[in-house]
Amino acid sequence: MQSQNISDIIEKYLKSILADAEHVEIRRSEIADLFNVVPSQINYVIKTRFTIQNGYLVESKRGGGGYIRIEKVNLLDDADVLDTLIQVIGDSITQRDAYAVVQSLYEDDVLNRREAQLILVATDRNTLAVDDHDLENSLRARIIIGILNHLRYES
Amino acid sequence: MQSQNISDIIEKYLKSILADAEHVEIRRSEIADLFNVVPSQINYVIKTRFTIQNGYLVESKRGGGGYIRIEKVNLLDDADVLDTLIQVIGDSITQRDAYAVVQSLYEDDVLNRREAQLILVATDRNTLAVDDHDLENSLRARIIIGILNHLRYES
DNA sequence: ATAATAAAAGTCAATATTAGTCAAAGATAA
DNA sequence: TTATCTTTGACTAATATTGACTTTTATTAT
Structure with a gap:
């Protein structure tokens, strides 16, 4: 099997949620904590694996109650x-x-x-x-x- | 899942009233109490979410019997x-x-x-x-x- | 009527709470 | 070895929350 680096694992985690739902909404720091990585790694995962070319739309909001939302589109x-x-x-x-x-x-x-x-x-x-x-x-x-x-x- | 911040919730509350009525008239401190925030947060919500660009007109009066009135304009x-x-x-x-x-x-x-x-x-x-x-x-x-x-x- | 007081809403800046960027360092693959 | 990919963290940007202070209006006392 291929190298299971953390980015791949986070990618799979998010995609497993998207297998059942139209979209997934996360708090960046929570996911980072969950996988024990720095928050900006979440941005890296999104930027490299959830592009529009792959059929994903990403939107986010900063500040209190902020989030990152990934949507699978046709x-x-x-x-x-x-x-x-x-x-x-x-x-x-x-x-x-x-x-x-x-x-x-x-x-x-x-x-x-x-x-x-x-x-x-x-x-x-x-x-x-x-x-x-x-x-x-x-x-x-x-x-x-x-x-x-x-x-x-x-x- | 969504709208974790209070400002969004207050916005929705006010808009839900405006869905049925032409305008909504509030007492700032009452709404602030209702959502457990400081009164000036109501101003923040209005300033960021009920602008003329959004199609809302806001008028208010201070002093005894004061109010804030939000009107949806077409x-x-x-x-x-x-x-x-x-x-x-x-x-x-x-x-x-x-x-x-x-x-x-x-x-x-x-x-x-x-x-x-x-x-x-x-x-x-x-x-x-x-x-x-x-x-x-x-x-x-x-x-x-x-x-x-x-x-x-x-x- | 006027002055003092009370009862609202407004302003603004400080602080808090998120996410985004970027480049350097480290790891892996070709 | 070299090129690419991953990981990290310092710094930046956007948004939300809070509270002290100000302004406006109404009410009460003189």
Whole structure:
């Protein structure tokens, strides 16, 4: 058998809960105590094993009564198409290229007209209105990738 | 499992009343006693969860017979909702307030669920991922206002 | 009527309670 | 050996809670 490091064990523990439930909600320090690790290791486990690529959504809240919530979501058939697009976009994209990406998603019926327009407005040069072109292009990339990642599953 | 903190519980309590009534009028100290918190916590709950972005109006009176009154307002009743919201947003908005604004638009059927999600993803702190908070908040404001202005044409 | 007192709510900053980030050190696998 | 993965902990950020002090309004006493 493979190395059973603690991260793997915590991963299995959380997934065993998710086998029966739609989501799991934890207090970070409690899980850390349970497995005798530092709290930030929980973040490590989540970051490496509960990604959207794997079909997990994570949300959290700090402060009193804070929590981390992991939800299992259904990945759609389009998921790998979106992966490819995300790869192509990388960490920067021009307005022109963004238009092409959104256009093709519209033609493939991944987005309807209104949604496509929303994205184009959100990533428009004049909307972002930053002087630095590199920053503009990287912001545009992050916004579109964020949206593509969101489109991978149904909510 | 969820909402372990008292502020969330008080929020739900007040909203459950507002589900049946147009407004709720409380005596601050009574609610504070009811939930065993200091009176100023009620102000905290109101300030963080019953903002105009959330679609609530709050008025109060001090002195004998004083009260706090929370009213749910329907932004759609206002002929120029979008103008109002744009005013409220100004040139900067936090993620929390943006969530409230988008939620309101969804509740008022200006946006459907998918569109609301798209906007929230596009303006999420981690999506924008700029270290300068002021820049983050102003970008968020421009994106949301850009979209609101776009919606004006559509409808 | 005016002044003093009481009875509310408001403000703000200190403290508490969470989770997040990041980089260094350690362990494991190729 | 070298590259990758894991573990750790110091530091940061977000959110919630508390209480001392202030302000506003109503009531009571003179």
